[in-house]
Amino acid sequence: MPESIDPPEGGETEPVRLPESDLESIEASVRKLLDQSAEQARQLDSLASAPPPTDSPFGAFAMPGFAALPPQPAPPEPRPILELEGGEYEDELDALSDWVDDFLVRVYGAEVTTAAPWCEQWQEHADVVAWLHALWLAYQQHKDPEAGLSGLFVWHRDFLTHAMATVRAAGGPLSACMTDPDRPAHRLLPGPPPSSRTTAETAESEENGAPGQGAG
Numbered sequence: 001m002p003e004s005i006d007p008p009e010g011g012e013t014e015p016v017r018l019p020e021s022d023l024e025s026i027e028a029s030v031r032k033l034l035d036q037s038a039e040q041a042r043q044l045d046s047l048a049s050a051p052p053p054t055d056s057p058f059g060a061f062a063m064p065g066f067a068a069l070p071p072q073p074a075p076p077e078p079r080p081i082l083e084l085e086g087g088e089y090e091d092e093l094d095a096l097s098d099w100v101d102d103f104l105v106r107v108y109g110a111e112v113t114t115a116a117p118w119c120e121q122w123q124e125h126a127d128v129v130a131w132l133h134a135l136w137l138a139y140q141q142h143k144d145p146e147a148g149l150s151g152l153f154v155w156h157r158d159f160l161t162h163a164m165a166t167v168r169a170a171g172g173p174l175s176a177c178m179t180d181p182d183r184p185a186h187r188l189l190p191g192p193p194p195s196s197r198t199t200a201e202t203a204e205s206e207e208n209g210a211p212g213q214g215a216g
Helices: 020-049 086-108 126-142 151-167 196-208
Strands: none
Touching: 086 126, 126 151
C-alpha cells in the first residue's frame, strides 16, 4: 500500500522536493514550449500581413509545392470564316482545305454524279466555304474527349449528313460544276439581285452625293 498523503495534524503540508535532474528537465520542456509559442506567433503575424491569395489557395502559406501557376492565355474563339479578312482568311482557308482534301472528301466524298456534284475549286464558292468551315468547327468540337463517347456519332447525325446533302445537292451551289469526274468544271452561278429597297436607297444616295461630300 502507498503511504498516505493526508496532511499532518497541524494542517500544513510539507513542500514537495524534486530531484535536481527532474527540475532541469521540466525547465527545458517549458523553454521549448515558450519557443514554439513564439515561433507560431511570428508565423501568424507574417500570414496576417501577407496579401490575400489570388490564383492558388496555398499562395499565402508560401508553400513551394503549391505555387500559383501563371495565368494561361485563353485560346482565341473561333469565328465564321467569312468574317475573316486578308491573311487571317487565307490561313484559315488553307487549314480548312487540308481537312477537306485529306479527310472529308477522302472518307465521305462518295461518287461524283449529277445527283451529287463537286468542284475542285470549291474554295471559290463562298457559300460552300462557309458550310464546310462550319462542319469543320463542329468536327473539332465533337471529337474532343469532353464531348463523350457519343460525340462523333452526334457529328455524323446532326452535322455531316445535313451539310454534305446541302453542299452537294443536285440543285445546290455546285450544280453547274463537276458532275462527272472525267469532266472537271467550275462555274459560279449568279445570285439573286439586291432587293428593291436596297436598289432605291443606292440610287437616292448616288443622286444626293456620297455621305460626307455635301456642301460645306
